[in-house]
Amino acid sequence: MLFRPLPRRPARRGPLHRSCTWAVWLALAGCAPPLPTLAPSAWPVPDTYADAPAQASAPAPDWHAHFTDPALRGLLEQALEHNRDLRAAMLRVEEARLAYGLQRGERLPTVAANLAATRAAVPGVLNATGRRVVGTLFQPGLGFAHWEIDFWGRIGSLSEAALQTTLASEAAQRAVRLGLITQVAHSYLLLREADERLALAQASLDSRAESLRIFRRRTALGATSRLELTQVELLWQQASSLVAQLQQVRATQQQALAVLVGAPIDWPPRQAPQQPLDSLVLAPPLAAGLPSELLVRRPDIVAAEHGLQAAQAQIAAARAAFFPRIALTASAGAASTALDNLFQAGNQAWSFAPTLSLPLWDGGQRQAGLDLAVVRREQAVVRYEQSIQAAFRDVSDALSAQRWLDEQVRHLRATLALQNERARLARLRYEHGATRYLEVLDAERDRLSAEQQLVQTRRAQLSAQVALYAALGGGADNAQDPARPALAEPSTGNPTP
Numbered sequence: 244m245l246f247r248p249l250p251r252r253p254a255r256r257g258p259l260h261r262s263c264t265w266a267v268w269l270a271l272a273g274c275a276p277p278l279p280t281l282a283p284s285a286w287p288v289p290d291t292y293a294d295a296p297a298q299a300s301a302p303a304p305d306w307h308a309h310f311t312d313p314a315l316r317g318l319l320e321q322a323l324e325h326n327r328d329l330r331a332a333m334l335r336v337e338e339a340r341l342a343y344g345l346q347r348g349e350r351l352p353t354v355a356a357n358l359a360a361t362r363a364a365v366p367g368v369l370n371a372t373g374r375r376v377v378g379t380l381f382q383p384g385l386g387f388a389h390w391e392i393d394f395w396g397r398i399g400s401l402s403e404a405a406l407q408t409t410l411a412s413e414a415a416q417r418a419v420r421l422g423l424i425t426q427v428a429h430s431y432l433l434l435r436e437a438d439e440r441l442a443l444a445q446a447s448l449d450s451r452a453e454s455l456r457i458f459r460r461r462t463a464l465g466a467t468s469r470l471e472l473t474q475v476e477l478l479w480q481q482a483s484s485l486v487a488q489l490q491q492v493r494a495t496q497q498q499a500l501a502v503l504v505g506a507p508i509d510w511p512p513r514q515a516p517q518q519p520l521d522s523l524v525l526a527p528p529l530a531a532g533l534p535s536e537l538l539v540r541r542p543d544i545v546a547a548e549h550g551l552q553a554a555q556a557q558i559a560a561a562r563a564a565f566f567p568r569i570a571l572t573a574s575a576g577a578a579s580t581a582l583d584n585l586f587q588a589g590n591q592a593w594s595f596a597p598t599l600s601l602p603l604w605d606g607g608q609r610q611a612g613l614d615l616a617v618v619r620r621e622q623a624v625v626r627y628e629q630s631i632q633a634a635f636r637d638v639s640d641a642l643s644a645q646r647w648l649d650e651q652v653r654h655l656r657a658t659l660a661l662q663n664e665r666a667r668l669a670r671l672r673y674e675h676g677a678t679r680y681l682e683v684l685d686a687e688r689d690r691l692s693a694e695q696q697l698v699q700t701r702r703a704q705l706s707a708q709v710a711l712y713a714a715l716g717g718g719a720d721n722a723q724d725p726a727r728p729a730l731a732e733p734s735t736g737n738p739t740p
Contacts, residue, residue: 286531286642305718306424309526314512315431318504322427323420325505332419339405339412346405350398352390352571358383381585382592384576389598391570397563400556407553414546417717421542423503425713429706430500432525436702437493438511439520443694444489448482451687455479471680478684482691520701521656529711531642537634540716547623547630554620561613565602572596637714644707652704655697662690 310316323329361380367373393399458475461467501508538544578592579585602609666686672678712718 286534286639309712309718310428311527312523312525315428315525317512318427318431318500318508319424321504321506321508322423326423326503327505329416329419329423332416336409336412336416339409343402343405343409346402349391350393350402352387354385354387356383356385357574378580380578380580382576382578383585384574384592386572386574386576386594388572389570390572391568394569395563395566397560397566397568400560400563404553404556404560407549407556411546411549411553414542414549417542418546421713421717424717425709427500427503428525428709430496430503432520432702432705432709434493434496434500434510435520435523436698437489437496439698440695441486441489441493443691443698444482444485447687447691447694448479448486451475451479451482467680474680474684478687481688485691485695520698520705521652523701523705525705526708526712529708529715531638531711531715534635534638537638537716538631541630541634542716544627544630544634547627551620551623551627554616554623558613558616558620561609561616564609564612567602568600570598570600572598634714638711641707641711641714644703645711648700648704648707651700652697655693655700659690659693659697662686662693666690 306319307316310319359380359382361382363378363380365376365378367375370376391398455475458467458472462469462472497508497510500510538548573593573595575591575593577585577590579587579590584590666683666689669678669683669686673680673683
């Protein structure tokens with residue numbers, strides 16, 4: 244995709260235009276509601292990885308550098324290339340860019356070349372000779388028709404609104420891209436969780452199947468009771484049911500990941516053997532930084548801000564509609580009754596026709612348009628506030644999840660170690676006749692439950708890392724850089740993520 248930058252502000256106008264524009268914007272500032280204080284001075288939950296107070300920090304690296312797992316990287320590359328939602332967001336940016344080009348063109352006159360040939364009959368009562376005259380007129384020329392002089396900033400405000408809408412679409416596209424990265428990472432972790440839980444359940448099922456074979460043989464020989472055989476069969480049935488349930492979960496998660504990626508996926512991945520979730524390092528830790536940094540990092544907040552600016556510009560355009568409109572029509576060329584002397588000296592022709600349109604009464608349409616623009620601006624203010632509140636909540640939730648899930652994982656690891664020791668001791672006691680098999684049954688069931696719970700909690704811990712990465716606005720490729728052109732126009736080829 245080849246780019247050329249778009250201007251971020253309309254072209255400079257004369258003193259009259261600037262004074263009128265300031266008057267309009269000062270009038271708007273007087274009726275604009277003040278934004279409430281939405282940014283807290285600090286996060287309600289301290290950073291898990293830093294006990295010091297929150298300080299300004301650099302944006303996180305882009306996803307290539309942040310996510311270290313090779314299988315996840317491959318899936319993200321596929322998703323950014325094939326996902327349909329991202330493609331639709333990119334096309335919406337293209338649509339907004341083209342709409343801005345149309346609106347920007349209205350600020351300049353449309354110059355056209357024309358050639359007119361007219362043959363007419365003039366009755367005698369309309370000419371000095373008193374006789375009917377038939378003649379031909381050839382008239383080439385160059386000019387423009389009905390070019391509005393933007394004294395009051397109406398066209399400039401509409402152009403500004405279109406530009407802000409375009410910038411909002413670009414920020415929304417970055418938000419969709421970040422959301423896609425987050426969804427793929429979450430879905431990948433859920434599929435990894437299903438795989439690992441299924442492997443643990445299958446290993447438990449194989450072990451219980453062997454125990455069932457042994458107890459059936461011992462029951463046939465009269466070495467054990469039918470009750471103990473029933474208990475072993477119950478344990479095997481529970482493991483079989485869990486395996487079937489996890490098979491369904493795994494298939495569902497695999498299909499969900501394939502839809503996000505937009506293409507068939509190779510699963511399990513062949514790049515490298517998978518680490519257990521309990522030892523997987525998905526990404527380096529992130530510091531939350533200051534809450535106010537979200538206002539420039541989060542693409543959804545940036546999009547809402549540009550939407551608010553577009554709504555404000557629409558109010559300025561609606562106010563300017565109450566003032567007179569001045570338009571010019573002009574042309575220059577030649578005129579002659581014969582083609583052979585069309586461009587001779589003395590045949591030059593020109594016209595200049597300014598028009599002034601002063602609106603007096605339109606049934607309240609302009610006032611209704613202004614009221615509508617004001618209401619839409621109020622809606623944009625609410626959306627902006629909602630996006631800020633949602634961003635702060637996302638970061639606080641991610642920080643809270645990281646802190647308390649770390650605690651849960653630590654306790655579950657200790658619990659699983661104790662359950663393994665309990666199961667070993669229970670089996671030894673049973674083999675030495677010191678207890679009934681029911682104690683072994685309970686120990687095996689609790690150990691499997693602890694294994695499953697540890698995998699689930701560890702996956703939630705990794706998902707919290709992904710959620711914090713997204714809540715902070717993603718990596719450097721998603722950050723809003725004021726020095727970077729906000730949007731670009733493609734000259735050839737298709738848009739790329």
